[in-house]
Amino acid sequence: MSAGEPVVRAAAHEDLEAISAIxxxxxxGSVATFEENPPTTADWARRLEDLAGRRLPFLVADVDGQVAGYAYASPWRPKPAYRYTVEDSIYLAPGWTGRGLGRALLDRLLTDCARAGTRQVIAVIADTGDEASVALHRAFRFRDAGRLTGVGRKHGRWVDTVLMQRDLSTNGA
Structure with a gap:
C-alpha cells in the first residue's frame, strides 16, 4: 500500500463515517475498547460537537484523503475538579498500524491539549497482550500509574486495564 505523507488535522463532520467504521x-472484533455496541455516526457527531465546545482536540490522520486513524481527548471524569485532566483515545484503521500514525496523532494531541489548558492526560489501555499502545505512550513520557485487574469482560474474557499518565504542566507537550 503506497501512500503519501499523513496530515494530522482537526476532524470534520465529513470524517465521521470513516471514524465510525474504524x-x-x-x-x-477486539477487546481494545470495552464498548460492546458501536456508536452511530450521529453519536460521533455529538462527540465532535461536545469536544469542540470544550476546546478539546479531535484529530484525524489523513493520508491522501483517507482517514487512516483518529485521536481525541475527552474529560477524564465529570466532576468539576477534574476539568484540567483528560483521557486520550487513539485508533488506527486496519492496515495502517506500524507506520507512525499513532505517533503523529499523539504528538499533535498532546500539543493541542496543552494549548487548551490541560494539565494531566490519562491513558486507559486495555491489556490485550499487544504492547504497542503502552510503548507509544512511554515514548511520549507517560508514566505507569497503575493497573485495574479484571475490570472488563468482553468476548468471553476478563480484561485488565493499564493506566498511564502524562503531566503537561511542568514541561509542555
Whole structure:
C-alpha cells in the first residue's frame, strides 16, 4: 500500500463515517475498547460537537484523503475538579498500524491539549497482550500509574486495564 505523507488535522463532520467504521472494527472484533455496541455516526457527531465546545482536540490522520486513524481527548471524569485532566483515545484503521500514525496523532494531541489548558492526560489501555499502545505512550513520557485487574469482560474474557499518565504542566507537550 503506497501512500503519501499523513496530515494530522482537526476532524470534520465529513470524517465521521470513516471514524465510525474504524471504531466499529475494534468494538466488534477486539477487546481494545470495552464498548460492546458501536456508536452511530450521529453519536460521533455529538462527540465532535461536545469536544469542540470544550476546546478539546479531535484529530484525524489523513493520508491522501483517507482517514487512516483518529485521536481525541475527552474529560477524564465529570466532576468539576477534574476539568484540567483528560483521557486520550487513539485508533488506527486496519492496515495502517506500524507506520507512525499513532505517533503523529499523539504528538499533535498532546500539543493541542496543552494549548487548551490541560494539565494531566490519562491513558486507559486495555491489556490485550499487544504492547504497542503502552510503548507509544512511554515514548511520549507517560508514566505507569497503575493497573485495574479484571475490570472488563468482553468476548468471553476478563480484561485488565493499564493506566498511564502524562503531566503537561511542568514541561509542555
Amino acid at each position: 471504531y466499529t472494527h475494534y468494538v466488534t
